[in-house]
Amino acid sequence: MAAALEIKDLAVVYQGAIHALTNLSLNVPAGTIVTLLGANGAGKSTTLKAISGFLPLEDGRVTHGSITIGGQDMLKLAPHMIVRRGVFHVREGRHVFAEMTVEENLIASTFAQRKPRPRKEAFDEVYNYFPILSQRRHQAAGYLSGGEQQMLAIGRALVADPEMILLDEPSLGLAPLIVKDIFEIIARINREKKVSMLLVEQNAVIALRYASYGYVIENGSTVLEGSTQDLSANQDIQKFYLGVDASDAA
Numbered sequence: 586m587a588a589a590l591e592i593k594d595l596a597v598v599y600q601g602a603i604h605a606l607t608n609l610s611l612n613v614p615a616g617t618i619v620t621l622l623g624a625n626g627a628g629k630s631t632t633l634k635a636i637s638g639f640l641p642l643e644d645g646r647v648t649h650g651s652i653t654i655g656g657q658d659m660l661k662l663a664p665h666m667i668v669r670r671g672v673f674h675v676r677e678g679r680h681v682f683a684e685m686t687v688e689e690n691l692i693a694s695t696f697a698q699r700k701p702r703p704r705k706e707a708f709d710e711v712y713n714y715f716p717i718l719s720q721r722r723h724q725a726a727g728y729l730s731g732g733e734q735q736m737l738a739i740g741r742a743l744v745a746d747p748e749m750i751l752l753d754e755p756s757l758g759l760a761p762l763i764v765k766d767i768f769e770i771i772a773r774i775n776r777e778k779k780v781s782m783l784l785v786e787q788n789a790v791i792a793l794r795y796a797s798y799g800y801v802i803e804n805g806s807t808v809l810e811g812s813t814q815d816l817s818a819n820q821d822i823q824k825f826y827l828g829v830d831a832s833d834a835a
């Protein structure tokens with residue numbers, strides 16, 4: 586069973602000067618899908634990078650607060666240890682290795698496994714969730730469609746057999762039907778493998794549909810939280826994130 590993620594009063598600074606997060610707190614209970622909503626630049630990706638330990642790669646630093654998983658302090662761990670602890674970050678923009686085949690991309694994730702397992706078992710699991718990747722296994726990832734590349738990015742996470750997946754804008758630039766397909770599979774992975782998800786999305790409609798709980802962040806702080814049912818009924822959320830204008834009803 587996955588362990589709970591807890592972030593308390595987190596502050597992050599880039600280049601010693603840019604205050605990207607000022608006071609961010611959130612929880613992801615084991616086995617749940619939690620979403621993080623917020624405008625461009627609010628600090629969503631920074632939050633995920635703080636969890637996965639990627640901040641130093643961009644000259645970012647946690648200056649205050651804590652991140653724990655199952656009570657264990659993540660801020661003391663290097664990225665390769667965090668991924669082995671079971672937290673896999675699917676970065677914004679997919680970042681597949683374009684020149685490598687689908688299967689080579691999957692092989693590249695085996696380093697991140699918590700426990701070694703036979704390649705065939707790991708790949709069969711990926712192909713079970715994403716059958717199209719099986720058909721494309723010997724093709725260069727750069728020639729896949731955007732949707733297939735997102736599937737591959739999630740497939741690479743599956744190879745590592747994580748407890749938690751950090752998903753940064755999986756719907757970005759994809760057609761609505763593909764987005765729905767991918768989210769149905771994300772929901773299956775959550776249900777069948779009990780993998781927790783921290784989901785960052787600009788597409789609030791889809792995020793509120795698939796997550797059970799959500800947080801809104803503004804200027805690096807959490808300003809609103811609630812069940813996605815409550816958030817969907819909130820007038821500010823409807824106005825700013827769902828494009829519902831109350832005056833339309835008049």
Ligand SMILES: Nc1ncnc2c1ncn2[C@@H]1O[C@H](COP(=O)(O)OP(=O)(O)O)[C@@H](O)[C@H]1O
Nearest residue numbers: 599603605624625626627628629630631632643
């Ligand atoms: N590598 C970086 N170096 C400097 N500033 C950054 C970097 N990444 C993000 N920022 C800044 O931090 C703030 C939060 O960015 P980000 O977390 O990417 O927001 P979001 O994902 O919500 O769009 C923004 O002001 C952004 O310009």
Ligand SMILES: [Mg+2]
Nearest residue numbers: 629630631677
């Ligand atoms: Mg972002």
